[in-house]
Amino acid sequence: MSNLNKDTFFKIFGSGVFNGEVPFYTTPDDVKALIALSRTFYPKTVIEIGIQRGGTAKCILDNSPWIEKYIGIDVIPSFTTTLSIQRGEVPQIAGEYVKDDPRVELIVKHNGSRDLEPSDLPEADFIFIDGDHSKKGVFLDTLLARKVIRKGGIICWHDYGNHLVPGVTEVIDTFNRNEGDHICFVEGTMICFQFCREGR
Ligand SMILES: C[S@@+](CC[C@H](N)C(=O)[O-])C[C@H]1O[C@@H](n2cnc3c(N)ncnc32)[C@H](O)[C@@H]1O
Numbered sequence: 001m002s003n004l005n006k007d008t009f010f011k012i013f014g015s016g017v018f019n020g021e022v023p024f025y026t027t028p029d030d031v032k033a034l035i036a037l038s039r040t041f042y043p044k045t046v047i048e049i050g051i052q053r054g055g056t057a058k059c060i061l062d063n064s065p066w067i068e069k070y071i072g073i074d075v076i077p078s079f080t081t082t083l084s085i086q087r088g089e090v091p092q093i094a095g096e097y098v099k100d101d102p103r104v105e106l107i108v109k110h111n112g113s114r115d116l117e118p119s120d121l122p123e124a125d126f127i128f129i130d131g132d133h134s135k136k137g138v139f140l141d142t143l144l145a146r147k148v149i150r151k152g153g154i155i156c157w158h159d160y161g162n163h164l165v166p167g168v169t170e171v172i173d174t175f176n177r178n179e180g181d182h183i184c185f186v187e188g189t190m191i192c193f194q195f196c197r198e199g200r
Contacts (some may be wrong), residue, residue, distance in 0.1 A: 050131030
């Protein structure tokens with residue numbers, strides 16, 4: 001695993017200090033890491049897999065006026081999540097906090113990202129993976145993201161190191177073992193990121 005100390009990360013990419021409420025599903029440092037990357041790389045097209053009600057999306061959007069399109073993907077309210085621990089996360093109204101932002105497009109499918117082909121999505125500058133936290137879910141979302149990200153874009157994963165959803169850590173560790181540690185963990189957060197040399 002490539003690890004980056006949190007203080008070093010924020011020195012390199014900026015503090016990520018933001019205006020607005022701390023979202024429910026991400027810690028202040030998790031959001032700061034995402035916003036610091038946004039403020040450094042100015043993504044125009046962003047995709048979030050597992051937008052839930054849009055708490056983190058609102059924070060990113062409100063602090064990133066350069067974003068032109070933000071695509072939020074989620075499942076329908078009656079969906080039964082792969083992991084029982086995620087059952088309470090399925091939103092009644094996916095992306096409800098950001099649905100009136102004209103930059104936002106919500107894609108709500110029966111099986112969420114499982115129902116999407118790369119061709120259903122535009123080339124993205126920044127992709128945040130925070131959907132199905134099962135091993136298979138994280139694996140498939142990573143493959144999907146890697147087919148959609150542009151060369152030089154950034155993929156971020158949430159919940160690395162979260163012992164409640166160990167599949168996230170296991171899958172990222174496996175990618176890193178097989179590929180040579182291209183995914184970097186920001187210590188003290190639950191965020192991992194990769195700068196993608198390969199892409200669309
Ligand atoms: C932890 S919550 C996401 C929190 C959100 N990213 C945030 O930071 O505010 C996980 C979300 O993933 C969604 N989800 C579960 N399986 C999914 C799938 N196959 N495709 C897309 N979303 C999925 C759940 O419905 C839930 O909204």
